[in-house]
Amino acid sequence: MTVISERLPGRRSVALSLTVGNGSRDQTPGENGFAHLLEHMLFKGSTTRDGDTLNAAMELLGGTINAFTDRESTVLHGTVLAEDAAEAFALLTELLMKPRFDHADLRLEKRVVAQEAAMAAEDVEDWAQERALAEIWGDHPLAWPVLGDAHCIRTANRQRLQAYHQRILAESPLVVTAVGEVEHAALCAWGEAAFQRARHGARVAGPIPRFHGGRKRLRRAQAQQAHLIWMAPGCRVAAEDHLAYVVANAILGGGTASYLFRELREKRGLAYQVFSHLEALRDCGEWTLYAATPGAQETQATEAMAEVLAMLLERGPTEEDMAWAKRSLRIQLLLGQEDAEIRMNRLTRQWLYLGRLVPVEESLQTLAAVDADTVLRILRAAWTEHFEWVCLPARPRLRKNDPSSDAAC
DSSP, rough: OEEEEEEETSSSSEEEEESSSOOGSSSGGGEEETTHHHHHHHSSBSSSSSSHOOOOOOTTTTTTTTEOOOOOOEEEEEEEEGHHHHHHHHHHHHHHHHHHHOOOHHHHHHHHHHHHHHHHHHHHHHHHHHHHHHHHTTTTEEEEEGOOOHHHHHHHHHHHHHHHHHHHHHHOOOOEEESSSOOHHHHHHHHHOOOOOOOOOOOOOOOOOOOOOOOEEEETTSSSSSSEEEEEEOOOOOTTTTHHHHHHHHHSSSSTTSIHHHIIIITOOSSEEEEEEEESSSSSEEEEEEEOGGGGHHHHHHHHHHHHHHHHHHHHOOOOHHHHHHHHHHHHHHHTTHHHHHHHHHHHHHHHHHHSSOOOOHHHHHTOOOOHHHHHHHHHHHHHHHHHEEEEEEOOOTTOTTTTTHHHH
């Protein structure tokens, strides 16, 4: 267990989190979906309090206690008044360490998770993103949806979920983080009392993911537009050039001044939503270009994206591109320091991925040192070969003997 705190004098609140360095990519095939299902079950009652009592306790603290699961972590968090910090910490540790895994609760929650998965499947953008991830990562667990496999969730039982819970607590790093009006000594004392019986060790290393390129097109009945998703290998969080990737992403499609936004939306009116997103993970990364456009304009949008990439890969960013991108990212970093939850998440992420805390001044210096040559090298390395995915609206069904059917086909 690692305890991290940052005291912000003058605040009346504390942002708290318990982060287990284990997510959906750390599951076995037979556990696909357990990470997310476990998150749900943590709120269904503990060995000392039922779900209703726990919910009431959360509301008394302001109702901000929550959790999320992603591919590499499971996080319980909340922001409370400083006077309630000890009680909030006790509640978070009770949720994490003492779930009761009631049979009836598990049956109900599996139905809730199934409904959540159905809602996600109805969102064509989310569904297309998940399908694209499955293509680029193949059989690796990074390709699995965080919500999990329907069969694994249906067949989950109390014993298996309990064993999974015990295993991730034993094998995964645990980071306790607090930012705000908090005393570090008190936070350490709370942690020692709560986790004195827990055993946390090194995560078991899984297989190294391998990126797969190529092209794929399909149609889906629910799609009203063409969804263009292009993906390339990104970088891991600890990569020396991580901030150079961030600058390159900003220039490519990370904001309203980016090339993709200006070209596809502002100049050609091909897409309302268009962006570039960089996801850095512990041993790899993903770089995604996305645009949604009317089906009839799919070819034009594809050509426009290709032209933007070709231009940047040929000549690289200009001095003006570098200046606005680095200034924008500097402002985002400094404004994020005004938010206790963002600071808390930043500290936790640094420790999990880097094994140290990085002062803001160091990040600003690294950002300032990024040059155009490095950005061009990164763009060429990532985007020379990539994966292109297009999800198109389904063709309309034509009636038999419709005189327009031949022309339409």
